[in-house]
């Protein structure tokens with residue numbers, strides 16, 4: 001086994017740096033060397049299945065609207081910024097004007113907007129700091145794993161920069177080994193949720209721009225060579241074979257990989273190639289396929305050298321045949337609902353098992369077998385709950401509304417987030433659809449952008465279906481689905497609001513549909529706003545009766561669409577949005593929820609529940 005420091009050459013540190021650091025020359029040279037240790041963040045598949053040291057809890061926090069903690073007034077990145085977490089010294093020539101230990105606390109995970117009234121609208125850089133102790137162990141890599149930081153984030157350990165990341169809804173891990181001390185340490189993060197035109201998503205969204213370390217933060221230790229990514233799935237052609245691959249980071253070619261499913265007595269070994277990837281095929285006689293009705297999960301053990309991951313996975317196949325969606329070879333109708341990652345009751349970004357169980361519990365009460373997790377990748381608690389509860393999932397990359405589709409940097413950001421989404425979550429049986437976008441304008445630049453994104457998704461994961469939520473055109477009483485992007489998709493998603501943004505509920509009765517694609521169609525959004533507890537006539541907008549009336553007219557209309565294969569009415573629960581100011585009704589919440597943010601079920605909830613449970617919507621499956 002190589003000595004612990006030999007590996008750093010693989011991470012870009014020079015031998016000379018190692019020697020200097022190793023013999024402990026001046027702190028400055030170590031600092032200078034350590035600066036070279038900043039490596040790009042990686043994606044750890046199944047990170048939530050690994051033992052971890054949680055860094056959740058209270059962190060000191062300082063809002064820094066001008067980002068003066070990182071940038072000088074010449075806009076140069078500082079070498080002695082707030083990330084050094086310096087404590088005031090009596091003989092300091094200058095007063096230290098920031099001290100995290102005196103600063104107010106923010107809970108991690110959690111957005112800052114809903115933790116402090118003064119931060120509800122805050123948009124800008126926020127500094128976080130916490131101390132932690134660490135006992136050096138005979139392992140080789142320690143990663144700081146961040147479930148999500150919205151939107152841009154920078155991280156330092158003991159004053160040494162360890163990585164930075166862009167993207168507000170995907171997980172990443174930073175190698176912090178070189179910066180760790182045995183004993184007491186501190187980690188500083190800067191998170192900036194400022195919206196920019198070339199961000200993904202861009203300036204305008206219909207949800208609150210909750211900023212911060214919005215999902216779990218932990219330390220994960222892995223041996224010198226370790227499994228960073230893997231993909232295991234049923235071979236569509238041969239129902240009793242699991243195929244896939246396991247990637248070993250920093251491993252020499254020829255490393256042995258083992259995959260086993262003890263309950264089935266199944267085991268496979270494979271050898272890594274020059275790229276560290278080992279191809280796996282394993283016969284699995286007697287395997288019970290995962291279905292929404294019986295979401296069977298198996299313990300799956302993966303190992304390579306000293307590393308091991310103990311997964312919990314379901315196995316199923318998903319494909320289309322003509323206009324049908326086939327789950328395990330049988331046609332299925334997706335009885336769903338759309339869900340934002342808004343926390344029930346407390347509001348703000350959802351992040352806990354309890355949030356997931358509440359939201360998906362309501363979806364199960366509705367009679368759903370499917371959920372559209374809009375408009376960005378949700379966290380592992382939601383996906384684990386969907387695997388466990390038997391809810392098929394539409395997962396979405398936040399290519400939302402009018403991005404800068406002609407900007408190659410924006411495409412690179414969208415692909416990076418897609419990489420992180422797919423490589424983090426590719427082993428969840430529940431996920432069947434990767435959505436590329438939502439309601440993007442039909443322009444040639446947009447179509448090229450999303451075609452590129454879709455082929456990237458297919459290259460990452462050929463086992464799932466590609467979709468997007470498209471806008472539809474209206475000619476008289478006919479809705480026309482002819483967005484050229486439909487050519488690229490496996491499953492067509494469309495959003496429409498007949499009865500809310502278009503006419504009255506009974507307009508649905510006389511609306512025809514013209515669909516230019518012989519492919520499965522999901523109505524990915526329809527609905528209406530209602531304030532929970534506001535009652536009146538069914539013609540009075542914002543009443544629960546009006547919202548229920550929209551559903552009563554929408555459902556029979558949609559049932560007439562021959563290739564309708566699913567729906568996800570907008571939306572399960574009211575969610576915060578700055579676009580929805582109507583005082584006394586919206587109060588900065590989008591009120592199209594079937595349930596209020598305080599858990600009050602509206603009349604439309606039971607209208608949809610009856611349609612799903614009586615199977616009066618969609619073909620019975």
Ligand code: GCU
Nearest residue numbers: 206438439495525570590592
């Ligand atoms: C759009 C959009 C949603 C939005 C909804 C609405 O379809 O996709 O994000 O919240 O309409 O207007 O409520």
